Amino acid sequence: MRQNFLIILFALLGACMGSFLNAVAYRSVRNLKWWGRERSKCFSCGRVLTPLELIPVFSFIFIKIFYKGRCRTCGAKISSRYLIAEVLCALGSALLAYKFYFDLKLLALSLTGFYGAFISALTDYETGDVFDLFALITGALGLAIRFSLGLNFLWDGALGAFTGWAVFALIILITRGGMGWGDAVFMAGMGCVLGFKFILIAIYFGFMLGGLAAIILLILGKVKFGRGDTLPLVPFLAAGCFLTFLFGEYILEFFNFYL
Numbered sequence: 001m002r003q004n005f006l007i008i009l010f011a012l013l014g015a016c017m018g019s020f021l022n023a024v025a026y027r028s029v030r031n032l033k034w035w036g037r038e039r040s041k042c043f044s045c046g047r048v049l050t051p052l053e054l055i056p057v058f059s060f061i062f063i064k065i066f067y068k069g070r071c072r073t074c075g076a077k078i079s080s081r082y083l084i085a086e087v088l089c090a091l092g093s094a095l096l097a098y099k100f101y102f103d104l105k106l107l108a109l110s111l112t113g114f115y116g117a118f119i120s121a122l123t124d125y126e127t128g129d130v131f132d133l134f135a136l137i138t139g140a141l142g143l144a145i146r147f148s149l150g151l152n153f154l155w156d157g158a159l160g161a162f163t164g165w166a167v168f169a170l171i172i173l174i175t176r177g178g179m180g181w182g183d184a185v186f187m188a189g190m191g192c193v194l195g196f197k198f199i200l201i202a203i204y205f206g207f208m209l210g211g212l213a214a215i216i217l218l219i220l221g222k223v224k225f226g227r228g229d230t231l232p233l234v235p236f237l238a239a240g241c242f243l244t245f246l247f248g249e250y251i252l253e254f255f256n257f258y259l
């Protein structure tokens with residue numbers, strides 16, 4: 001009962017968060033303000049959107065059916081990134097509610113990490129920009145929730161932050177700029193949320209997913225060696241963090257059993 005209620009509640013809240021984070025990411029990479037009284041506008045003609053056009057998921061489907069997916073003033077096509085971001089965020093939030101329904105603090109901690117990872121994945125995917133500000137907000141919220149759980153949890157978060165940062169700082173120093181410092185700061189923020197053991201698992205998942213994607217893209221001929229093609233890394237690290245929220249404890253159990 002409580003579990004079902006929380007799943008539905010956080011699916012709806014997640015759709016709203018997806019809409020919000022998508023807008024913040026969209027504006028951040030274009031150096032637009034995303035705080036204060038800035039209103040949502042059609043990106044093409046600048047018409048301020050009505051409340052009916054701002055309902056997550058519903059508005060996109062409504063406009064698709066009645067306006068063929070176009071702005072009703074200028075006819076510009078509305079990008080499906082809105083729908084994708086809202087649906088992904090709703091699904092992710094619902095899954096975390098399914099997993100952590102029994103403890104609201106753990107649920108808050110995992111959602112903080114998920115939303116922080118989500119927005120940085122969006123900006124890195126679109127332009128390669130990873131903003132320290134989002135990692136700092138995520139990290140500060142993560143540490144605050146951990147503080148409420150107890151000093152042990154706070155200490156684990158601090159250690160996780162250092163570990164996340166240090167692993168990437170080491171890679172940057174060894175490869176001489178193979179990755180950006182934004183990636184290191186991002187993982188420091190996620191380390192605050194995940195703690196020491198889970199940030200290591202998240203890094204492992206992230207590199208596995210990134211490597212897998214690179215291999216698939218090479219086979220499909222979408223990228224080639226030696227052409228300077230780069231993959232944005234944060235979306236894979238973010239997916240790794242999300243998988244760790246869901247499955248990290250099983251990986252730990254596995255290791256504890258065999259070592």
Ligand SMILES: [Zn+2]
Nearest residue numbers: 042045071074
């Ligand atoms: Zn328009």
